[in-house]
Amino acid sequence: MQKIPFSTSQHALFLDFDGTLADIAPHPGAVHVHASLVSTLHSIYHLLGGALAIVSGRRIAEIDSFLTPLVLPAAGEHGTQWRNAQGELLELDDQVIAPMLAPIVHAAEQLVQQHGELLLERKTAGFALHYRMAPALYTLCWNTLMPMVQRTPALALMRGKYVMEVVPSAIDKGTAIASFLQTAPFAGRIPVFIGDDVTDESGFAKAQELGGHGVKVGAGPSVALHRCPNPAALRAWLEQAVHTPQPRLSGLLAHAA
Numbered sequence: 001m002q003k004i005p006f007s008t009s010q011h012a013l014f015l016d017f018d019g020t021l022a023d024i025a026p027h028p029g030a031v032h033v034h035a036s037l038v039s040t041l042h043s044i045y046h047l048l049g050g051a052l053a054i055v056s057g058r059r060i061a062e063i064d065s066f067l068t069p070l071v072l073p074a075a076g077e078h079g080t081q082w083r084n085a086q087g088e089l090l091e092l093d094d095q096v097i098a099p100m101l102a103p104i105v106h107a108a109e110q111l112v113q114q115h116g117e118l119l120l121e122r123k124t125a126g127f128a129l130h131y132r133m134a135p136a137l138y139t140l141c142w143n144t145l146m147p148m149v150q151r152t153p154a155l156a157l158m159r160g161k162y163v164m165e166v167v168p169s170a171i172d173k174g175t176a177i178a179s180f181l182q183t184a185p186f187a188g189r190i191p192v193f194i195g196d197d198v199t200d201e202s203g204f205a206k207a208q209e210l211g212g213h214g215v216k217v218g219a220g221p222s223v224a225l226h227r228c229p230n231p232a233a234l235r236a237w238l239e240q241a242v243h244t245p246q247p248r249l250s251g252l253l254a255h256a257a
């Protein structure tokens with residue numbers, strides 16, 4: 001067990017949403033936000049002097065709707081959208097990406113037409129293809145999209161939990177966290193990033209590279225040096241952090257090594 005100090009003035013906290021703060025639902029729109037989560041995050045936001053951000057694959061508008069009335073600094077679509085502590089929103093110009101993306105979107109639309117269990121979720125500079133309702137279609141989807149993405153260096157194909165996503169290759173959760181750390185109130189703080197999925201690995205790596213901590217929620221291989229068993233345990237730790245002046249991640253988070 002390794003103790004991770006979590007003081008109010010030294011650390012910046014970056015949190016993934018699905019599978020981390022909220023349990024994964026059968027459909028991305030069906031996620032249940034636990035009753036106390038919004039007030040807990042609000043308290044932690046103030047404890048950390050505002051150095052709290054959501055770093056998600058979802059669009060920022062969706063994160064806002066789940067956490068209303070809370071409006072936190074956030075990176076959406078794995079960093080393609082980025083909203084700083086002042087509320088300024090930066091988005092990748094999708095006119096650059098759109099022409100490269102169009103034929104791949106078309107291929108995904110054809111897959112969805114042929115297989116009604118698939119769900120296509122369009123985003124600003126990419127898309128997510130969900131196959132949770134039909135896991136056996138994974139290979140077909142991957143083999144259809146991967147060759148097209150490989151021919152397009154500006155794009156990457158990422159695997160998540162029953163979802164694959166086409167995203168801009170130059171941007172990921174790691175670059176999003178690094179961007180936050182260049183701005184107030186995140187600058188100069190030790191980053192702690194907590195996530196659950198393959199798409200969070202770049203965030204764990206960046207946080208640890210910058211002298212901070214990566215915490216993986218749930219099982220599976222990860223570069224993160226710390227573990228948390230599930231979203232409920234993480235929510236309990238966050239609530240505890242609100243009521244403890246110098247809370248530590250120990251006791252909840254086992255050292256993974």
Ligand SMILES: [Mg+2]
Nearest residue numbers: 016018019197
């Ligand atoms: Mg997640």
